[in-house]
Amino acid sequence: MLLTLFLFLLSAALIYLACEYFVNGVEWVGHRFCMSATATGTVLAAFGTALPESVVTFIAVMFGQTPEQKDIGVGAAMGGPLVLSTVAYAVVGWVMLAMARKDRVPAIRRSVQRRLARDQAWFMAVFVVKLGLGLLAFAWKPWLGILFLAVYAFYIKCELAHDEESINHEDLEPLKLRPSDPRPGLLWSGGQTLLALAVIAAASRVFVHQIGELGGFMGMSPHVAALLLAPVATELPEILNALIWVRQGKARLALANISGAMMIQATIPSALGIFMTPWLFDAPLLMSGLVTLAAIVLLWLRLRQGRITARMLAWTGGFYLLFAVWLAWYFGV
Numbered sequence: 022m023l024l025t026l027f028l029f030l031l032s033a034a035l036i037y038l039a040c041e042y043f044v045n046g047v048e049w050v051g052h053r054f055c056m057s058a059t060a061t062g063t064v065l066a067a068f069g070t071a072l073p074e075s076v077v078t079f080i081a082v083m084f085g086q087t088p089e090q091k092d093i094g095v096g097a098a099m100g101g102p103l104v105l106s107t108v109a110y111a112v113v114g115w116v117m118l119a120m121a122r123k124d125r126v127p128a129i130r131r132s133v134q135r136r137l138a139r140d141q142a143w144f145m146a147v148f149v150v151k152l153g154l155g156l157l158a159f160a161w162k163p164w165l166g167i168l169f170l171a172v173y174a175f176y177i178k179c180e181l182a183h184d185e186e187s188i189n190h191e192d193l194e195p196l197k198l199r200p201s202d203p204r205p206g207l208l209w210s211g212g213q214t215l216l217a218l219a220v221i222a223a224a225s226r227v228f229v230h231q232i233g234e235l236g237g238f239m240g241m242s243p244h245v246a247a248l249l250l251a252p253v254a255t256e257l258p259e260i261l262n263a264l265i266w267v268r269q270g271k272a273r274l275a276l277a278n279i280s281g282a283m284m285i286q287a288t289i290p291s292a293l294g295i296f297m298t299p300w301l302f303d304a305p306l307l308m309s310g311l312v313t314l315a316a317i318v319l320l321w322l323r324l325r326q327g328r329i330t331a332r333m334l335a336w337t338g339g340f341y342l343l344f345a346v347w348l349a350w351y352f353g354v
Contacts, residue, residue, distance in 0.1 A: 046212075052193060079293050083297060095302075100252030102144075169291050263279055
């Protein structure tokens with residue numbers, strides 16, 4: 022138990038430290054490619070931090086020997102969006118509220134909110150199809166996985182083609198590996214980003230394992246621990262990225278990172294699951310999808326109106342709490 026707690030705390034600290042280096046490096050990479058802050062968050066940062074949990078899904082559905090092992094990949098594909106749409110947005114909201122008390126609350130322009138609303142609309146459209154497929158069984162379902170990959174490719178094309186002001190290097194903190202260099206090259210910024218990403222991936226694997234051990238110590242069934250705790254662990258890099266960026270006054274990057282990660286989770290892991298499993302949902306998976314959809318519909322409506330607030334973001338965590346209570350009731354915990 023003591024070793025589990027030690028590894029749990031050590032891996033969490035390593036993930037946070039690596040995220041500090043990752044967000045610093047990825048901003049410089051985005052600047053070097055003349056990308057906007059929103060595109061940097063939705064494309065570069067989101068793809069990097071979503072890669073580890075996508076690999077988990079890939080390994081589960083490709084190399085799982087039993088239906089139960091393959092179901093882990095399906096659970097990851099559904100649990101990721103649930104955590105991002107509730108816990109991750111709630112973290113942003115709570116940090117913004119804390120900063121507001123210090124008169125350092127970051128402003129989110131209406132134009133940024135409208136663009137984020139478009140991202141959420143993309144997610145909702147894909148997620149509704151993804152959810153519907155989990156209720157149907159037909160022979161050619163696996164071929165629809167190609168459609169999910171095509172949608173993500175088209176989404177990336179639209180994000181990169183969107184005309185928006187690129188990141189100004191004067192707004193960036195010095196690159197941590199080259200603090201005295203006012204304009205570090207792509208080799209340094211890209212190297213720091215990849216190195217940080219490798220540490221995040223390795224520490225996340227340790228963190229996920231310790232989460233499972235702690236769930237067992239607390240008497241949770243494997244199914245409950247997998248649906249409640251494991252997704253939080255695998256999405257920890259996105260959550261910590263958001264926390265760091267909001268603390269730096271860059272809420273735009275934080276929200277873009279979450280919305281971009283949600284698009285990845287709605288498409289790439291889902292495509293893998295549809296290719297390699299029957300992709301049929303039981304009650305807990307279906308409920309997780311409905312809770313995710315409810316949270317995103319609420320956020321989309323407010324973003325489209327340009328009226329999102331830190332308090333509303335903070336309250337999205339309540340959807341995750343409701344799901345946890347329902348899951349505990351369902352399994353008789």
